[in-house]
Amino acid sequence: SEPAPVPQGLAGRTVVISAGGTREPLDPVRFLGNASTGSQGVALAAEARDRGADVVLVAANLEAPAPEGVRIVPVRTAAELLEAMRREAAAADVVVMAAAVADYRPAAFAPEKLKKDDLGDAVTVELVRNPDVLATIAAERPRPGQVVVGFAAETEPDAERRLALGREKVARKGADLLVLNEVGLDRGFGPGDTAVTVIDAGGAVRAEAAGSKASVAAAILDVVAPA
Numbered sequence: 163s164e165p166a167p168v169p170q171g172l173a174g175r176t177v178v179i180s181a182g183g184t185r186e187p188l189d190p191v192r193f194l195g196n197a198s199t200g201s202q203g204v205a206l207a208a209e210a211r212d213r214g215a216d217v218v219l220v221a222a223n224l225e226a227p228a229p230e231g232v233r234i235v236p237v238r239t240a241a242e243l244l245e246a247m248r249r250e251a252a253a254a255d256v257v258v259m260a261a262a263v264a265d266y267r268p269a270a271f272a273p274e275k276l277k278k279d280d281l282g283d284a285v286t287v288e289l290v291r292n293p294d295v296l297a298t299i300a301a302e303r304p305r306p307g308q309v310v311v312g313f314a315a316e317t318e319p320d321a322e323r324r325l326a327l328g329r330e331k332v333a334r335k336g337a338d339l340l341v342l343n344e345v346g347l348d349r350g351f352g353p354g355d356t357a358v359t360v361i362d363a364g365g366a367v368r369a370e371a372a373g374s375k376a377s378v379a380a381a382i383l384d385v386v387a388p389a
């Protein structure tokens with residue numbers, strides 16, 4: 163089941179991209195975060211802009227420099243990201259969830275800084291599940307013909323098993339396309355090179371690309387919206 167690509171490229175289209183990693187606060191100065199810098203989402207935003215799209219970048223704690231010429235919507239937590247994405251997706255031809263969303267958040271937020279004297283030698287933090295932004299957007303489909311793209315960073319080293327995880331995930335999320343990549347302590351994060359496989363809702367491989375995040379962004383957008 164091939165998704166209908168956005169016709170005639172991205173010129174004049176509205177593209178909403180989330181990038182970075184959410185941070186879930188424990189107290190006013192501490193959070194649970196992840197290793198995402200936002201590099202791939204920023205590269206996608208720059209490439210979509212260069213193709214003539216109106217680009218909205220929903221930016222969760224970016225470490226990569228934000229691109230010029232796109233509208234930035236800053237968010238911190240998964241809850242803020244969900245709210246911003248639902249609002250912006252209403253006008254989007256393409257939605258790309260490149261952000262690393264925390265799957266869980268602390269069940270409680272301490273309004274004052276936590277103190278060791280009150281906590282003792284070992285601490286247990288209770289976490290609760292966050293909403294799934296990608297699945298929510300895909301289920302709501304606020305605009306007919308909208309293309310919804312997810313990402314999946316997997317540590318599974320075997321390419322076939324990684325593909326199987328991606329096929330299960332794209333089906334579970336209801337996305338049109340899923341960009342799969344392998345990550346680890348030494349790969350996948352930051353401004354360096356990357357390698358991805360793009361699959362569609364039916365699990366078919368639509369593109370494989372390796373190289374700079376800019377070149378990979380171009381390969382992804384070629385699948386989303388062929389010129």
Ligand code: CTP
Binds near residue numbers: 315
């Ligand atoms: N995602 C999301 N909201 C969440 C978690 C993930 O929108 N609460 C999105 C990510 O932005 C990404 C896609 O879902 O586009 C896949 O994220 P991933 O963490 O690989 O999938 P999960 O469903 O969280 O599964 P896992 O248990 O493997 O982490």
Ligand code: CA
Binds near residue numbers: 264265
């Ligand atoms: Ca996850």
